[in-house]
Amino acid sequence: MEWIRGEEIGRGGFAWINLAIPNKNxxxxxxxxAVxxxxxxxxxxLGNxxxxxQSLGECPHVIRCFGAGQTIEGGSELFNLLLEYAPGGSLANEMRKRGGKLTEPEVRRHARSVLEALRHIHxxxxxxxxxxxxxxxxxxxxxxxxxxxVKVADFGLAREAGCTIRPHKGEDEDEDEDEDKDGEEHRGFEWRGTPLYMSPEAVNDNEYEAPSDVWALGCAVVEMATGRPAWSHPDGANVYSLMIRIGxxxxxxxxxxxxxxEGKDFLRKCFxxxxxxxxxxxxxxxxxxxxxKKDCQFVSPPHSPSPRTHFDFTDWNSSIQSSTISTQSSLVTSPREFWQGKSEFGSFNNYDHHGSDSPIERIHNLACDTRPDFEDSESLWITVR
Incomplete structure (x- = not known):
């Protein structure tokens, strides 16, 4: 598959995300x-x-995957996972735009969407x-x-239920010391996931099964409703003190x-x-x-200088600041084409999506009668979100 790599919209300890346009329709x-x-x-x-x-198939509330490919760019051999692009970014970003929390009808709706995803996953x-x-x-x-x-994404730590987790060093252990995503090795086993969302059995027994996902959903619901993590834990505080409280x-x-x-009782069932x-x-x-699904009574976020659609601009900047890379990628039908045997489970960091200014020329192309010619490797583009 041929595709054009566009602007970078996220970066973690060892991987990054770009917007991309397939070269052919x-x-x-x-x-x-998103790549x-x-x-x-x-x-x-990423292979995991x-x-x-691929094993999950289609679900309306799970991010879609279009396959994977291998490219050589700048002398480096890259593995690329082709995913559905989420124009709104993460729910965490949406909450920040909205002042930190959501209305209860919105929390109900999003909780149901995540539950439908978890039912499918489990x-x-x-x-x-x-x-x-x-x-x-x-x-x-x-x-x-x-x-x-909303849709559930980032399956880098996902695994088969009932599998024993074996201690190992994360792929990006030397590059990223962020404890939020990398598991912490302790007394012969590894803590995986995000501490503020970890269940008691995960802390005590290194047990990561379907009930742990439900506990984490409860923590997410609390954060949606209040704008604060479910556990009070000051920034910079020792993570082990939090683990003791949870475990x-x-x-x-x-x-x-x-x-x-109803919401309180729902959380009691999760916790x-x-x-x-x-x-x-x-x-x-x-x-x-x-x-x-009750009426959401959705409250539009206040105007942001970082527009999400081409109708949101207050200032027009015609200078183009991003370029494209024409990338030829061989589509992968199975990750086993790249590595043999059962893959280890690594870790992946959070992605903070960021906006960018877009030129008036790009808006003109989007509004014209004919489809922009993305086949031309010399054409410049930038995405309006």
Whole structure:
């Protein structure tokens, strides 16, 4: 497959994400996609993500994967994962734009969407392993409600349910000391995922199964409703003190006092410390808090100097600041074409999406009657989000 690499929209410890446009109008591919890339030598995590997404198939609330490919750029051999592009960025970014938190009807709707994704994921014998607002992506509304849709993304830590986790060194261990995503090795085993979202059984027994995803969803719901993490943990504080609070005793995250009784009861079902008694995603989909999609009463975010559509501009800057790279990529049908045997599970860092100015020429091309000629490697483009 041939595609054009555009502006970078995110970067982690060992991988980065660019916008990209397929060079040819291939059936089933949207005109704009996201490409997650890394050095081929560090591609175990992206390979795992590819394998998991291929095994999951289609689900309206799981990010779509269009395959993967290998390129040589700047003398480096890269592995590229081709993914659905989320114009709204992450739910964490959406919350920041909205002042930090969402309305309860929005929380209900997004919680249901994530539950539908988890039901699909768990029914295929997969555990996501890193549910959090940073890994929930925002898409345009699909109904008259006007509330954005969300999908679960970032399956780099996902694995088969029931598999034993073996300690290993992360791919980017020497490059990124961020404890939020890389597992922390401790007493012969490895903590995986994000500490603020970890379940008691994950801390105590290194157990990462479907109930851990439900616990993490509860933490995400608290954060959506309050704009704050479910656990109070000052920046820079020792992460081990947080692990002790989560793993020992009977403490659970504080349930927001201004949440409806339905919402409070929903969270109690998510925060049952015994994973065998915790409600499943299937059970929670029948809970009154999310059982029916109520009107979202969506509140549009205030005007931002970083526009999301070409109607949002207040100033027009005709200087073009990004260039394109014409990239020929051989589509991969299976990650096993690149590595033999069972892949290890690496780690992947958060992506902070950022906006950019767009030239008036680009807007003109988008508005003209004919489709812009992206075949021309000399043409310059930049995406309006």
């Amino acid at each position: 291939l059936a089933g591919l949207p005109p704009l996609i 997650k890339s890394c050095d081929l030598s560090h591609s175990a995590t 993500e590819l394998e998991v997404l 029914s295929h014998g997969i555990v996501h392993g890193d549910i959090k607002v940073q890994n929930i992506l925002v898409f345009p509304p699909v109904d008259r409600c006007g509330c954005p849709e 020992l005793g009977d403490e659970t995250p504080i349930i927001p006092h201004d949440l409806s009784e 049952v410390r015994d994973p065998t008694k915790r409600w499943t995603a299937e059970m929670l989909l029948n809970h009154p808090f999310v059982a029916c």
